Amino acid sequence: MLTKNIKRKTNTLLRTICCCSLLSVSMLKGFSQVRMTKDYVDYVNPYMGNISHLLVPTYPTVHLPNSLLRVYPERGDYTSDRLYGLPLIVTSHRGKSAFNLSTLVKLPDRLKPVQLYSYDQEEIHPYAYSVFLDQEQIQVDYALSHQSGLYTFTFPNTSKKYLQFNxxxxxxQWDGKGLSGVQDIGNGTRVYIYAIPESNPIAVKRLQGQQLENATEAAGKNSCMILEFRQAGTSLRMKYGVSFIDVAQAKANLKREISDFDRQKLADIGRKIWNDALGKIAVEDGNESNKHVFYTSLYRCYERPVNISEDGRYYSAFDGKVHQDEGKPFFTDDWIWDSYRAHHPLRVLLDPGTESMILHSFVRMSEQMEQPWLPTFPEITGDSRRMNSNHGVATLLDAYRKGVRNFDIKKAYLAAKGAITEKTLAPWSGKPAGKLDRFFKEKGYIPALSPGEKETIPEVSGFERRQPVAVTLGTSYDLWCLAQLAHELGIQDDYELFMKQSFNYRNLFNEQTKFFHPKDDKGNFIMPFDYVFSGGQGAREYYGENNAWIYRWDVQHNIPDLINLMGGNESFVKYLDEMFQQPLG
Structure with missing residues (x-):
């Protein structure tokens, strides 16, 4: 229940955002008891969470909430002390910049397409970035809008200045006023840029191999153009727009958002936008560190998905066409397997209007793809069908039951039903249902292979494997969500069928060990079995990116039944304590 007068300590809010699908918060407006010592955005630390040697960390991303344009300083990894040029647009929250910008006071003897920079005094805010390139003695300052950005470079003297684009x-291509660019980022998707320097260069060249030559365009792998300036003063400013439609739209986006070269004004606008977004939740805690953790976590919730509508149009990689958005922005780059538990339910409470547009986008995607199935991992380049199960159905149900209705629930239901009953349940696959899926419908679980047994089913990924326990448990939850939607729509036959199938997790429960245990196609538990180590890298042969100790709790839709399976409340608590005491090995 959302209230305006209930105080919540920051650590409670943190646990809620990170672990639960419900959020009880105190809203800023009308909540006079809360006293903040600084602006909300000043509590954000983009560096938090950047270190990870397993899977992928968070990045110090500069962007506006849910905006098309995102950038972050590229480094080789979390131990690197060099910048890989300066970014212009990152097309995925885990990707590299589609274009790189390098700035120089002189050209080295061996010029590379992108410069590696030693740097110091780096400062990152959600809305702005600055860094001092210590070897070149160049100060870099950056701010951005939704689809455009602005760099200011301060050189050590008034001599030559170079901008290198890659x-x-x-x-x-240089057209006499600005530099345009296009890059293919996969699956027929292209990103476009149009950059305008404050003054015209005195020379335009391209890097061909190791040689510089006078030219106005460059094409191919690591295409590189260099603009040389000799203007008065030490400052050089450059603004640019980006687009997924074409160069003309990139120009239009720039013209609409940035009329001059005032970086500070742009940063101030971005700062206000972030304060408004983060200020939807005001927290009270005497520990300032907790506030930094909380508001940094909240800032992360605005990194995906992104609104890629541009003046009422958007390019969809789901069918390779440009569409009119008909007044409803199109959102993508939403990795639902990661975001369905807390990210979507949080947005339902903070910004139900945006959530409805995101769900409307899901429906559009299903209509645009070859098969009308709900997406799993919708990205800029289309649906990558990553991970296991399809938890998009959970986002539909959660939003609908909390009153978000500005999307076609009937179309959404059919797309979700198709994704679960017509598409294969094999992880990381977009193929139609096959032998594995027929077995699931008949026996109620995904069969496991014995150690060393060769895979023969074509829809199964060679690397990701079947993940039979993870898929059985995850799909049981999806089927429960599907049943609830069928109930909302009055489709009784579907409701009864899917409710019955939502208990399929029971088919893999080992009464002796109280773990969910893989079975072969004859109904026998795979033996011998180690609940910590069996399953290979990421336990993929049986689970998925985690082992049996974690998947032991993956019955989200029927916790009372899980408690009963484990022998009651006391046993349940005992097993939960054991998990935290179990060493990783």
Whole structure:
């Protein structure tokens, strides 16, 4: 229940955002008891969570909430002390910049398409970035809008200044006023850029191999253009727009959002936008560190998905076409397997209007794809069908039951039903249902292979494997969600069928050990079995990116039944304590 007068300590809010699908918060407006010592955005620390040697960390991303344009300083990894040029647009929260920008006071003898920079005094805010390139003695300051950005470079003297542009796989072209670029980022998707320096260069060249030559365009792998300036003063400013439609739209986006070269004004606007977004939740805690953790976590919730509508149009990688958005922005780059538990339910409470547009986008995607199935991992380049199960159905149900209705629930239901009953349940696959799926419908679980047994089913990924326990448990939850939607729509036959199938997790429960245990196609538990180590890298042969100790609790839709299976409340608590005491090995 959302209230305006209930105080919540920061650590409670943190646990709620990170672990639960419900949030009880105190809203800023009308909540006079809360006293903040600084602006909300000043509590954000983009560096938090950047270190990880397993899977992928968070990045110090500069962007506006749910905006098309995102950038972050690229480094080789979390131990690197060099910048890989300066970014212009990152097309995925885990990707590299589609275009790189390098700035120089002189050209080295061996010029590379992108410069590696030693740097110092780096400062990152959600809305702005600055860094001092200590070897070149160049100060870099950056701010951005939704689809455009602005760099200011302060050089050590008034001598020559160089801007070097790189496209990893594409084309760059100088037209006399600005530099345009295009890069193919996969699956027929292209990102476009149009950059305008404050003054015209005195020379325009391209890097061909190791040689510089006068030219106004460059194409191919690591295409590179260099603009040389000799203007008065030490400052050089450059603004640019980006687009997924074409160069003309990139120009239009820039013209609409940035009219001058005032970086500070742009940063101030971005700062206000972030304060408004983060200020939807005001927390009270005497520990300032907790506030930094909380507001940094909240800032992360705005990194995905992104609104890619541009003046009422958007490019969809789901069918390779440009569409009119008909007044409803199109959102993508939403990795639902990661975000369905807390990210979507949080947005339902904080911004139900945006959540409805995101769910409307899911429906559009299903209509645009070859098969009308709800997406799993919708990205800029289309649906990658990553991970296991399809928890998009949970986001539909959660939002609908909390009153979000500005999307076609009937179309959404059919897309979700198709994704669970017509598409294969094999992880990381977009193929139609096959032998594995027929077995699931008949026996109520995904069969496991014995150690060393060869895979023969074509829809199964060679690396990701069947993940039979993870898929059985995850799909049981999806079927429960599907049943609830069927009930809301009055489709009684579907409701009864899917409710019955939502208990399929029981088919893999080992009464002796109280773990969910993989079975072969004859109904026998795989033996011998180690609940910590069996399953290979990421336990993928049986689970998925985690082992039996974690998947022991993956019955989200029927906790009372899970408690009963484990022998009651006391046993349940005992097993939960054991998990935290169990060493990783």
């Amino acid at each position: 496209s990893q796989q594409g084309k760059l």
